[in-house]
Amino acid sequence: MTTEKGVKEVIAQNSRFTFDEIELTDPIDKFISSFMADRLARELKRKFPRVNTTELTNVLFSRLRTIADIIAKVDSYTE
Amino acid sequence: MKKILLGVVFFIITSSCFAQQRLFSIGYGKTFVSNDSTTVSLTLDLNRIPGQSERAGGYYFVNEVLGEKGWGYYIKPTVDINIGSSVASSPNNIFLGVPIGLVYDFEKTPLGIFSLYIEGSPEMNADKTFKNNLHYFTINTYLKYEFLTESMLMNVFTGISNANGVRNQVDIETDSYGRLTVPVFLKLNFWNALSPKERKFRRVNWTSSLKFNYVYADNDIINEDDSYIYFNSRLDFYITPNIGINAMYFNGQEEPLFRENHAISFGITLAR
Numbered sequence: 001m002t003t004e005k006g007v008k009e010v011i012a013q014n015s016r017f018t019f020d021e022i023e024l025t026d027p028i029d030k031f032i033s034s035f036m037a038d039r040l041a042r043e044l045k046r047k048f049p050r051v052n053t054t055e056l057t058n059v060l061f062s063r064l065r066t067i068a069d070i071i072a073k074v075d076s077y078t079e
Numbered sequence: 080m081k082k083i084l085l086g087v088v089f090f091i092i093t094s095s096c097f098a099q100q101r102l103f104s105i106g107y108g109k110t111f112v113s114n115d116s117t118t119v120s121l122t123l124d125l126n127r128i129p130g131q132s133e134r135a136g137g138y139y140f141v142n143e144v145l146g147e148k149g150w151g152y153y154i155k156p157t158v159d160i161n162i163g164s165s166v167a168s169s170p171n172n173i174f175l176g177v178p179i180g181l182v183y184d185f186e187k188t189p190l191g192i193f194s195l196y197i198e199g200s201p202e203m204n205a206d207k208t209f210k211n212n213l214h215y216f217t218i219n220t221y222l223k224y225e226f227l228t229e230s231m232l233m234n235v236f237t238g239i240s241n242a243n244g245v246r247n248q249v250d251i252e253t254d255s256y257g258r259l260t261v262p263v264f265l266k267l268n269f270w271n272a273l274s275p276k277e278r279k280f281r282r283v284n285w286t287s288s289l290k291f292n293y294v295y296a297d298n299d300i301i302n303e304d305d306s307y308i309y310f311n312s313r314l315d316f317y318i319t320p321n322i323g324i325n326a327m328y329f330n331g332q333e334e335p336l337f338r339e340n341h342a343i344s345f346g347i348t349l350a351r
Contacts, residue, residue: 013144014144015149016147016148016149016186027227029187029192029225029227030187032184033184033192033194033223033225034225034227034232034234035142035151035182035184035194035223036142036151036184038142039142039143039144039151061227061232062232062268062270062282063270065227065229
């Protein structure tokens with residue numbers, strides 16, 4: 001599974017949007033509120049076990065603002 | 080009772096399930112009401128803003144999706160313990176609650192995201208001896224507005240809360256207790272606060288709340304009035320994601336005794 005596919009799947013599972021409606025340039029707050037930041041990080045860790053949940057939660061909505069930002073961050077854990 | 084208090088503190092510090100999110104503060108304060116104007120305090124805060132973690136990012140005990148259309152549910156253990164040389168530095172000494180709630184995120188609009196929270200919570204609010212305390216169950220409804228920019232996340236909450244329970248007081252018979260509260264919470268979360276161009280991680284959290292309390296049932300000896308206003312504001316400047324410097328300000332009257340409270344304190348925040 002590619003990182004892009006995995007990240008989009010997790011976001012689709014946690015929002016009212018479908019996989020195909022999620023674009024790389026979309027801001028994260030289009031899909032979820034900050035209330036769900038910790039849940040998003042936890043579910044990304046289920047798909048990508050090397051993810052550091054605490055660190056990822058801390059930077060979601062701040063440094064990671066778009067879907068592309070999140071994919072790049074998840075990739076950085078697996079490199 | 081000190082042993083009980085220490086046991087609670089130890090449990091919170093060591094428990095892996097309840098301590099998913101920690102926010103501790105140790106600091107020095109000044110009160111403007113009592114003669115004992117300086118205080119040293121240890122404050123434990125956990126999840127005190129409804130529907131919103133007070134820490135950067137943050138965790139709930141349970142926070143899950145319900146269905147596929149914006150609904151979620153949560154269990155959010157809430158703790159506020161103030162230990163210090165003067166009780167005047169904080170309105171309460173021990174507050175414990177376990178809110179269980181439903182949340183609905185409305186679709187994002189050009190203005191931002193609106194969310195609706197409905198929750199129920201058993202709660203306890205006491206002095207440090209536990210002998211003078213309030214036990215009640217609250218039913219709460221909140222509307223949250225969230226706005227995200229390049230450098231800031233803003234959350235505004237307002238709603239209504241109804242508490243029903245009992246007041247236990249030394250040398251006084253147990254009385255029924257009832258309260259309606261209209262709170263307004265404002266949380267501003269600034270990141271890259273020092274160097275926006277370099278995008279260095281420096282986070283500043285500014286959390287404020289204003290509460291209007293209407294007490295419709297209580298012991299007349301303890302509580303002579305029925306309307307109270309309470310304001311508090313807290314600024315946390317995170318040097319690292321886990322360590323910050325804070326300033327806190329309180330003013331007004333708040334549970335459990337609704338005594339006048341006016342204090343400022345400074346401290347170090349430890350968050351995980």
